[in-house]
Every structure is written in structure tokens, then in C-alpha cells.
Amino acid sequence: MMEKVSGRAIVLGDNVDTDQIIPAKYLNTAEPDKLAPHFMENEYPDLAGSIKKGDIIVAGKNFGSGSSREHAVITIKGLGISCIIAESFARIFFRNAINTGIPVIEAKVSANNLEKITVDFRNSRIFCGGKEIEFREYPEFLKNIIESNGLVNYVRSGKW
Amino acid sequence: MSKTAVEKIFSEKSGTDSRAGDYVVANIDYVMANDITAPIAIDAFNDLGMSAKSEKIIIIPDHFIPPKDINSAKQYKKSKDFALDNGTWFYDIGNGGVCHQVMMEKGFAAPGRLIAGADSHTNTYGALSAISTGIGSTEAGVIFATGKMWFKIPETIKINLKGKPSKGVEGKDIILHILSIIKNGGAAYKCMEFSGDIQYIDINERMTMANMTTEAGAKCCFFDTDEKTIEYLNQRNTGEYKIVKSDDNADFEQTIDINMAEIEPSIAIPNSPDNVKHVSEIHEKIDQAYIGSCTNGRIEDIRKAATILKGRKVDRRVRLMVVPASQEVYNQALREGLINTIVESGGYFSGTTCGACLGGYMGVLGPDEVCISSTNRNFIGRMGDKTSKVYLANPSIVAASAILGRIGTPEEI
Numbered sequence: 001m002m003e004k005v006s007g008r009a010i011v012l013g014d015n016v017d018t019d020q021i022i023p024a025k026y027l028n029t030a031e032p033d034k035l036a037p038h039f040m041e042n043e044y045p046d047l048a049g050s051i052k053k054g055d056i057i058v059a060g061k062n063f064g065s066g067s068s069r070e071h072a073v074i075t076i077k078g079l080g081i082s083c084i085i086a087e088s089f090a091r092i093f094f095r096n097a098i099n100t101g102i103p104v105i106e107a108k109v110s111a112n113n114l115e116k117i118t119v120d121f122r123n124s125r126i127f128c129g130g131k132e133i134e135f136r137e138y139p140e141f142l143k144n145i146i147e148s149n150g151l152v153n154y155v156r157s158g159k160w
Numbered sequence: 161m162s163k164t165a166v167e168k169i170f171s172e173k174s175g176t177d178s179r180a181g182d183y184v185v186a187n188i189d190y191v192m193a194n195d196i197t198a199p200i201a202i203d204a205f206n207d208l209g210m211s212a213k214s215e216k217i218i219i220i221p222d223h224f225i226p227p228k229d230i231n232s233a234k235q236y237k238k239s240k241d242f243a244l245d246n247g248t249w250f251y252d253i254g255n256g257g258v259c260h261q262v263m264m265e266k267g268f269a270a271p272g273r274l275i276a277g278a279d280s281h282t283n284t285y286g287a288l289s290a291i292s293t294g295i296g297s298t299e300a301g302v303i304f305a306t307g308k309m310w311f312k313i314p315e316t317i318k319i320n321l322k323g324k325p326s327k328g329v330e331g332k333d334i335i336l337h338i339l340s341i342i343k344n345g346g347a348a349y350k351c352m353e354f355s356g357d358i359q360y361i362d363i364n365e366r367m368t369m370a371n372m373t374t375e376a377g378a379k380c381c382f383f384d385t386d387e388k389t390i391e392y393l394n395q396r397n398t399g400e401y402k403i404v405k406s407d408d409n410a411d412f413e414q415t416i417d418i419n420m421a422e423i424e425p426s427i428a429i430p431n432s433p434d435n436v437k438h439v440s441e442i443h444e445k446i447d448q449a450y451i452g453s454c455t456n457g458r459i460e461d462i463r464k465a466a467t468i469l470k471g472r473k474v475d476r477r478v479r480l481m482v483v484p485a486s487q488e489v490y491n492q493a494l495r496e497g498l499i500n501t502i503v504e505s506g507g508y509f510s511g512t513t514c515g516a517c518l519g520g521y522m523g524v525l526g527p528d529e530v531c532i533s534s535t536n537r538n539f540i541g542r543m544g545d546k547t548s549k550v551y552l553a554n555p556s557i558v559a560a561s562a563i564l565g566r567i568g569t570p571e572e573i
Binding site: 142 | 183196200203228229232278305308541
């Protein structure tokens, strides 16, 4: 697992559901490159095109609610998003992120859109607009999966 | 120590003495995936290079089945080939249907079991006193290989149902009412347990309620087992199962009392299932009326629709689509003459699929179109164009609205 990431904040609101993240009409493929251009297209048609590799999603409550589609995580990975910060996550989205090795952090962060954010995983700190926000460490169990870079690698390592 | 039902089941399946909040690795009785989620699960399974726990795996294509385009056909074929090559359970069109309905009809869902499904509405089997929960694809692939999965044992919200629902109030109305209180995300990571006067709620209505606990963000749902549960299970090939119940003094996160007698026929207006009004407040004109899905596509739902449609005509501006949730439901509707009634009223009756509910195919909405639907979600663009609107209601209200050409109730026709 990486120690630190920095990127521009892509600010989203509460209750962003997986139908918004990737509409079902695109679920006839699971290829990241084909899914990524359609990220949030119903609400923000130009957003996917403006996202740069390394950007960080900063969202409100219940991020990723709705369907179990792992395509939502694949879409976000396909955009090169380095980390997702949300005040809270819907449970299947959270599992998918942990299990496929994309960093997710539960924290309330008020950032301006495109503002620079740095996440220090080692010290559980977020730096944004001159402020420092501490976030809760993962329980040991989840840390092992995250540090293996996902569930498949964790199972392969024989620790399970 | 006293425990909730979900604590007992996770403890047993993980061989531990665990409580809410504990992380466990639990043995899964069954794992289900559909044509959208199975292909990614199969990739994860192949990455592991292990053999399949075939007797635990159920593959049920339903989202884009029959395939709507070449890419869907590839995903379907990948799912089917995996099932046949590994000798897993497999239900194709002709003997399957919407994945959750098939899981219950074929006896996989039964009390005390722990079932994981790569579909968010896996919560549905809580209607039969199983702990069943939606998971992602990668983890489904890991269960294919190991038969196990990690979980955080959820806290339980006890929903104490009191009183008898009024005439015209269905399971859909009860769960919409509860969603209006708990809200989207209000039961996140938790188990919603229904107890109290459940004798007034038939099994099909419990399935509708359990199904939509997902819309509160719940991890799972649990109905107490009663005579109605046993009667349903006795008609299915379930094998052995074990009845589990929460202890009276178990540690519930909260208890919510619901007076079912006070609930009125309800409707969820765009764009969230928790945005609930009395149906009498809404009169919007509609373009499509849809009865089907894992929420309300059962034989009882189709009977209700046929009763309302009999001898009447669907309004000329409305497409009425009735899609049975399984082949078994289809066959029963055929035997009872319900298909004739629906078709003679001007409705469209199709084979099984859940494509329209998620805007996949077979009933996609165009710009500014309005649909009243017996399904479970009305997010922005859920059933089609981002400017289209979806209202959620029980199947009787959907059928009545199809005749009226606008949202309305059976009493108005």
C-alpha cells in the first residue's frame, strides 16, 4: 500500500448512487477504459473528461449506495482516481473498494472543487486548505486485505 | 449471553462466539451471481487458480437475458460456460428467472442459512429467515474458490410491527412507509429484523419488504419464522435447515414500532425510494406502467394486476409491461388464464428478465417519460434517460394507473 497520495479534489455530494457513477446501460462490459468515460455522465456530462490521474474524490454521506455493481469501482479506477474520501460509504461499494485495492477513507472533509488534497495513510491524516483532518485507522482485519492490495492477493498469500 | 439472530448465525458459520461489530470469516452456504456480476467474479476466481466449490455456486442470468447485444451475449456465455464447465447450479431462461425469485423457489433460501449474492437485493431471502447479503463480484469469485468470506457482524434494528394492515395496503406500502422513516442509508451496515404481527403479512409481501431493506442500506434482513414460512418452505426442495430466533433480551441497536393499521397506499416519488407520499396526493400522467422484478413480479402480484385489468383497457398513451419474476410464475399465470386477461386489456406480457428495472433493456424510458413501476429504485436515470421519472408503488396501483393513464388507485377505476 502506498504511503501518501496528493491530487485535486473532485467534490461530490451526499447519496451518490452506483446508477449515477455508472449507468446500467454500460454494464455489458467490465473494461475500465470503456466504463471510465461515462462516470457520473447523467449529472455531470463533462466531469469524466476533466478528471486527471491522481485526483481524489471527496464526497458526502452514503457514497456508492444502490447496486452491487463492481463496475462502479472499476469505473473510478479506470479514471486513475487515487483515493476516495467520503463522510460515509454504502456497504457493498466499501467492500468492493477494499477487496479490489482502491483506498477509501471515511472522513468529513470540506474541500473546494479542484483544491489540492494530500492523504498521509501512514499517519492517518488528510491535509486540505491549510487544515489537517485525522481519520480513523482501519481495523487490523481490513488492513491486512488493504496491505495485500486486495482480497485475491490476500487469499493467495495463504494468510486467510 | 443473549444474542440476535444475525449474531447467532454468524457465530455458527464462523465457528466463533461473536457479537455485532466483530470481524469474522464465515462459511457460506450458497453464493449466487448473475450475468452482470458473474463475469468479474469468474476473473477473480481464475486469478486464484483453485477448484470451484460447485455445490455452493448458483449462476442465474437475468439482467440482460435473453442477451440484448453482442457484449451482453459475451457476458452471458462466460457465465454459462463457467457454470457448465464447473458443474455449478445453473438456471437459464426457460427454467430460471430473476435471480432472487429463483433462489427462493428452488429451495436455496431457508432459515438459518448464510447466503451471499453478487446483487444488492440478495437481502430478499431474509423473508425466509435466512441471513443473506449483497456482495461484490471479486468477493463472489473468492467464495467460488474458498466457500468463505469476511464480514463485520451487523447490529440489528428491530422493527416491531403492530396491528393489521388496511385493505389495499400491501407489503410494498409497508416497506415504503418504513423507508420514509429510516431513510436511504439509515440502516447502513445493519440488519433489519421484522417481528411482531407478521402473521398479517404473506410470504410474497415479506419478500417485497425484505427486498427493499437494501434501499435503507441494510446489510441483511431477518423475518421471524412462523407457520407461513414453514408452509412456503414445505412446497420447496430446501433440504435441512435450522430455525434461529433473536433472544428476547438481545442487544438491539434500536427498536422501531410500526403501526401497520395506520399505513396508507404509498408511492415513492423521484428520485429516491425514501421520498414517500400517499398515493392519493399524486396524479401525474404516465407513459409506462411496469409490473415485475425481484420486488413485485410474483404470481400474487400478477393476480392482483389481472383482477384490476379484467374487462378493462389500458389507456392508449400507456405501455403496460408485465414481466413475471420466474418461469414458475410465468407457467402459473398461464395456467390461471392471467396472461390472457393482461394481453386482452392491451398489456404486454413477456418472458422473464429484470432488464427494465435498471434501464438495461425491455422497457427503457425516453426523455421526459414517466413510469410507474412495481420495482425498487427510482434514482435519476434508473430506467432510462436522465430526464425520465420513476414512481414506485404496489402492483395494484401500477395496474390501476395503466388504465387511468395517470397515477391513481384501484378505487378510481
